[in-house]
Amino acid sequence: MTASLLDARGLVVRFGGVTALDGLDLSVNTGETVGLIGPNGSGKTTFFNALTGFVRIAGGRAQLAGADITGLEPRRIAARGIARTFQRLRLLLDLSVFDNLMLGQHLTLDHGLWSSVFARGRFAAAVRGQAEVARTLLAAFSPGLPARLFEPARALTMIDRRRVEICRALIRDPALLLLDEPSAGMTPDETAELMTDLLAVKARRPALTVVIIEHDMAVIERVSDRCVVLDYGRKLAEGSYAEVAADPVVRRAYLGED
Amino acid sequence: MTATIWPALAALLVSAAGVLGLLLAEKQWAVIAIVIAAGVAMLVATRLGWDDRIRRSGGAHACTVSGVALALVVATAFVLREHNFALLMLCTVLLTIVAGLGLTIQFGHAGVVNFAGAAFFGIGAYAAAVLATKTALPHPLVILAGGVCAALIGSVLVLPLLRTRGHYAALITIAFGILFKTFLEVNDTLGGPQGLKVPGFALLGHAFNDPIAIDDETEWSFYLAYAGLSLVIAAAAYVLVRRLERSWIGLAFDAVRLDETAAAAFGVNVAAWKIAAFSIGNFLIGLAGAAYAMMTGFVAPTSFTFGDSLILVSIVILGGLGNALGLVPAALIVVLLPEKLQAIQEYRFLLFALLVIVILLVRPGGLLPRPMRDYSAGEIR
Numbered sequence: 066m067t068a069s070l071l072d073a074r075g076l077v078v079r080f081g082g083v084t085a086l087d088g089l090d091l092s093v094n095t096g097e098t099v100g101l102i103g104p105n106g107s108g109k110t111t112f113f114n115a116l117t118g119f120v121r122i123a124g125g126r127a128q129l130a131g132a133d134i135t136g137l138e139p140r141r142i143a144a145r146g147i148a149r150t151f152q153r154l155r156l157l158l159d160l161s162v163f164d165n166l167m168l169g170q171h172l173t174l175d176h177g178l179w180s181s182v183f184a185r186g187r188f189a190a191a192v193r194g195q196a197e198v199a200r201t202l203l204a205a206f207s208p209g210l211p212a213r214l215f216e217p218a219r220a221l222t223m224i225d226r227r228r229v230e231i232c233r234a235l236i237r238d239p240a241l242l243l244l245d246e247p248s249a250g251m252t253p254d255e256t257a258e259l260m261t262d263l264l265a266v267k268a269r270r271p272a273l274t275v276v277i278i279e280h281d282m283a284v285i286e287r288v289s290d291r292c293v294v295l296d297y298g299r300k301l302a303e304g305s306y307a308e309v310a311a312d313p314v315v316r317r318a319y320l321g322e323d
Numbered sequence: 324m325t326a327t328i329w330p331a332l333a334a335l336l337v338s339a340a341g342v343l344g345l346l347l348a349e350k351q352w353a354v355i356a357i358v359i360a361a362g363v364a365m366l367v368a369t370r371l372g373w374d375d376r377i378r379r380s381g382g383a384h385a386c387t388v389s390g391v392a393l394a395l396v397v398a399t400a401f402v403l404r405e406h407n408f409a410l411l412m413l414c415t416v417l418l419t420i421v422a423g424l425g426l427t428i429q430f431g432h433a434g435v436v437n438f439a440g441a442a443f444f445g446i447g448a449y450a451a452a453v454l455a456t457k458t459a460l461p462h463p464l465v466i467l468a469g470g471v472c473a474a475l476i477g478s479v480l481v482l483p484l485l486r487t488r489g490h491y492a493a494l495i496t497i498a499f500g501i502l503f504k505t506f507l508e509v510n511d512t513l514g515g516p517q518g519l520k521v522p523g524f525a526l527l528g529h530a531f532n533d534p535i536a537i538d539d540e541t542e543w544s545f546y547l548a549y550a551g552l553s554l555v556i557a558a559a560a561y562v563l564v565r566r567l568e569r570s571w572i573g574l575a576f577d578a579v580r581l582d583e584t585a586a587a588a589f590g591v592n593v594a595a596w597k598i599a600a601f602s603i604g605n606f607l608i609g610l611a612g613a614a615y616a617m618m619t620g621f622v623a624p625t626s627f628t629f630g631d632s633l634i635l636v637s638i639v640i641l642g643g644l645g646n647a648l649g650l651v652p653a654a655l656i657v658v659l660l661p662e663k664l665q666a667i668q669e670y671r672f673l674l675f676a677l678l679v680i681v682i683l684l685v686r687p688g689g690l691l692p693r694p695m696r697d698y699s700a701g702e703i704r
Binding site for chain 2: 117118119138139140143144148149151155156157159160161163164167168169171172174175176178181182185188191192196214215217233
């Protein structure tokens with residue numbers, strides 16, 4: 066039996082009178098890729114926000130590798146090894162691609178006042194080392210990206226921005242990667258390309274655990290080992306893509322068939 | 324391809340000549356001519372793309388160019404050695420740049436607003452007045468203590484500042500600035516509305532307030548010594564701010580300013596970095612205030628009004644928010660012009676307001692917009 070990396074039990078999140086998550090149970094095993102689907106407003110992004118500490122959890126608990134992370138601040142959860150992307154990209158567009166990736170490395174960098182001001186040689190060496198790490202990671206996604214390391218993120222196309230955001234989440238080698246609708250704003254071809262990259266990363270890092278929110282069912286079918294369907298903040302169905310897609314309850318709620 | 328050093332050197336020499344001319348000019352038409360020439364030069368340089376070449380050349384030869392800039396300030400001060408008023412102006416510009424550097428870290432880098440710059444300048448000034456009068460602390464330490472006091476008293480504002488954002492945070496700092504001035508006016512130990520006298524700076528037995536006697540006939544202005552002091556402080560503060568900007572600390576500041584959510588998602592302690600930026604900034608502003616008080620020999624509440632805080636903010640915006648180098652032209656304009664052009668003295672607040680509005684409309688990045696941090700060009704220093 067594989068150990069479960071993420072274990073959420075009875076998660077409740079309320080916004081005023083609206084219950085966004087209504088006692089959600091979800092566990093994810095180490096190395097697994099779970100696709101999270103459901104209609105708009107079914108609580109998928111809220112689930113991510115609850116896990117990463119951006120919304121208050123009103124009930125239930127979440128554990129990462131056996132340790133409780135319920136109610137921790139976002140930065141502490143990041144330190145436990147959860148990295149995420151955002152549905153609407155949150156790159157620092159005025160900064161270089163390199164600086165964006167270095168935000169992902171924040172917890173490993175030296176922020177000492179003295180060394181920052183006086184040990185410039187050490188800082189220069191750190192920049193060279195990190196630039197190498199960044200280039201290698203970017204090259205795994207697109208051969209053209211490493212050359213653009215010192216261009217502003219604003220100069221990149223949508224798909225490259227997505228790639229950089231995913232690299233920013235991957236650079237510190239997280240235990241759990243949360244991808245919030247990576248296909249948003251991209252063409253089907255671009256999405257397919259991005260998923261190929263993602264599968265390649267998964268092949269190299271078998272322990273990487275991924276939860277991916279996606280509307281594009283082709284993406285879910287292709288990348289996920291298991292599928293979880295949310296509706297009204299609850300788990301509606303769970304299983305392989307084929308099982309879930311065939312489930313009459315899911316078809317009614319999500320695909321709008323009766 | 325590496326850039327040659329010449330564009331940066333040429334720009335420096337032309338600027339230095341202009342500043343020297345402005346400081347020495349006595350006729351109003353001469354002042355106006357220099358200002359117009361500077362404006363035209365800036366426009367032409369931008370149109371022809373010279374600004375980019377100058378920046379790249381300066382970046383590739385940062386050490387030499389900084390050395391030359393330093394030497395040019397020393398040379399300017401030396402040329403002005405017998406002109407009290409011009410030297411006082413030079414010192415004021417340098418210390419204003421130091422205060423602007425503090426605000427640059429706060430506002431420009433970490434995005435923490437501070438509309439009480441003059442109050443923190445005042446804290447440094449009053450701290451210097453009290454410490455230099457009441458204690459035997461060596462004067463360099465008095466100036467450092469001025470900065471430390473400003474940073475410590477600033478920490479009173481930390482909690483309300485962290486709990487508010489945007490306009491509300493701005494209002495809190497405005498309220499603090501006004502409270503500070505009122506407090507000074509009613510506090511008799513600190514001299515009330517009359518203020519306090521501040522002893523002149525002394526280093527290793529040399530009193531900076533004594534004229535520098537060269538021989539029987541020639542005497543150099545005592546402000547020359549203060550120009551040296553101001554230059555040392557300004558150069559150190561500039562190097563500090565530039566190095567912090569180009570370090571992982573600077574990146575953390577930028578992340579906090581640009582996107583608190585993304586920053587927190589990657590482990591950035593947003594509150595701690597805001598406090599750090601606010602404190603370092605107030606330290607520099609207080610440092611400038613302490614040195615300024617020891618130079619002018621006098622502090623009073625009327626020098627630290629909300630209007631003065633606004634002037635500091637307008638310098639930072641005018642120069643290019645976040646760009647330390649932009650403070651130089653901005654401080655020159657804001658400090659020198661009203662002194663040199665008597666016609667505008669009365670209307671200076673109005674004119675600065677107009678200037679900031681025009682800059683924000685036609686050149687939103689400021690006179691010298693902050694370039695993106697780029698480690699691929701030149702060495703990291």
